[in-house]
Amino acid sequence: MLLMIPLSYNLRSLVARKGTTLASAFGIALVVFVLSSSLMLSGGIKKTMGSSGRSENAIVLRKGADSELSSTFETRLINLILAAPGVKKDETGAPLGGGEAVIVIAVEKAGTPGKIANVQVRGVSDNVLKMRPEVKLIEGRLPQAGTDEVMLGKSVRGRYTGVDLNLSFELKKNRKVQVVGIFDAGGSSFESEIWAGVDTVKSSFGREGLVSSVTVQLESGSKYDAFKATVESDKQLGLQSFRESEYYSKISSGTATFVSAIGIVITVFFSIGAMIGAAITMYAAVAQRRREIGTLQALGFTRRAVLGSMLVESIVLATVGGLVGAVASLFMGFVKISMMNFATWQEVSFSFTPDPAQILISLALGGVMGVLGGFFPALSASRTNPVIAMRA
């Protein structure tokens, strides 16, 4: 009784039928590529939006507003929020936080005249860099406080006509702002924003006396509950507090879910197609080798050994395809796409971000397709009657 047919037998037979092997493996590679890419994009959306929020920061909105865009409340509430317990103070004793005014403006996409995109403009307080230490100036200089100078997130650069370093554009009729700097925000969605002084934004859009949100840095993440309780205690004020990280994952979840749902639906269809392709290949491989298989059985290999061997062959085929697909999908890491985030109407640019779990999932899918596609052909091979097969 021989229990194992050497693996080299399978490998050689795959090589012997180069054409069909390549075609099936390529089909599986495409499936794995599509799944892996859509998971990478969904991961990229989560990462971009997720890294915008820090867990030790809190953001306060008007109760009921689903994003900063639909939130407005009076500036007199800012000091109340800054005085709440747990808010960190800087070296001068001033609270680390401030009101921000958020708006989206229509700008023309570079290279496509007449096509407009919505870009978020954030009016920030003077101490914003202390509150968001991940934001670093990479070109030009910081805007001077109290002037109509702005800086751009690095993803905004080059995307829109007339919005670039040393250029100026209108936030309001006859009110031009001058771009003096470019900043990096560690890959977060702030990089898709334009930052101006909060007063510039308020007066340009007729929002004197109003802000969209207040963001504060807390002494530590554990101080959040006390802060939230204080801010929300007076129902008359109508305020609602979120951890900044929680807020950003909330506003990105719609888009991220949408992208992964599309990716999964497509993958399901693709895998059925590719599995059928693998099954056809394996059936043909088995049919052509009836005689060989009969001989193997005559030599003493068990049915189980034949079944196992055929399955291994199919899995090898699928895994090679899967590997090619997964590796190819890594190249999507160089691609950046920009799309509208449903919750905030702003255009944000995302990249495909690989992570080990997602690559393993994609590879596993390749293997599973090999098992499922190869099972029935393998079963048919194991049921070969050696006498009849060798006579043929």
Add this chain to the structure above:
Amino acid sequence: MNLASLAARNVLRNKLRTVLTVLGVAVAILAFVLLRTVIWSWTVSAEYAAKDRVATRHKITFISPLPVRYKTQIEQIPGVTHVTWASWFGAKHPTRESDFFQSIAVDPPSFMAVYDEIILPAAQREKWLSNRQGALVGESLAKQFGWKVGDRVTLAGTIYPGDWQFDVDAIYTVKRSSLDKASLMFHWDYLNDSIDARRKDEAGWFISRVKNAGDAANTAKRIDTLFDDQDAQTLSMDEHAMNASFLGMFSAVLTAIDLVSIVILVIMMLILGNTIAMGVRERTNEYGMLRALGFLPKHIASFVLLEAMVVGLCGGGVGLLLAYPVVEQGLGRFLEENMGAMFPYFHVDAPIAGLALVLSVALGLVAAIVPAYQASKLNVVDSLRRVG
């Protein structure tokens, strides 16, 4: 027996393989139809846009409103027959917060004049026009939330805080696809009277109807010129351009789906080509025999090509048969009822079905070109000598 019927018979020779191939092609065609339908359904609003309507919004940001008084000025422009205005309200269902739908405050009489594709019973229409707290609800939105005429509903405001109560006075459907059936409209007066002074008398946007559709683009320009020296400048577009610019914000997703629908066709060709190539290899002997009998290389080639086209056609047909129940009954119903705001109309469009069928045959042909060429080039003596 002619060549065509021989080709058809050959199709049935390896039944299992043929069935698998047809299934493979069918799944690919199903996926293709599904993806094209997603794109079609999404872009349908732009294609079905009313050509005689012009939308006017704030030039710099859609967040900023325009003064309602602009209406009278727009009405003065020759060729403009009706002007209405609306404000985005952003209501949320109190318990189903993540179900997005469009809710807008409108001026009912002028709204009905501009959107003449709306159909509703005369009694409901009267009721809605006269009830200040009345709401006009789209058929699919009403189905989504289980609302009936006469219900009183409470919605949460996201932009205008608080709980807002509406009477569902009327449920509409449409006679053209230029408006979705998943929106809620209510009286702008109700909103305007309930908010504080600094947000009063504002319109989110204006919609004007023009006499001749050909004048729409021109009218848009005239409106913008009219307000050029005002503090709040405007940006006007005909409805088609506006819908297209909205879709442009999702162009990355649409492009991706577009590409994927092409990739699925490549997978389909791989499956088909693989099957045909295997068949040709197995039948080398027979082709030699046919050649020896006097058939020419072109006969052998057309033989292989015909077989591939028959398989492609069968797969395409099965795929389409599957597509109707899956796309229309399953997913279509689900999307129209739950995501009606994004996919207002989701059904298999006849041109897409036709394209799928044509492609399944055409790609079968393309996939078989190489095997057909190889089969026709076989050397008679060699192929007869070859065993199995």
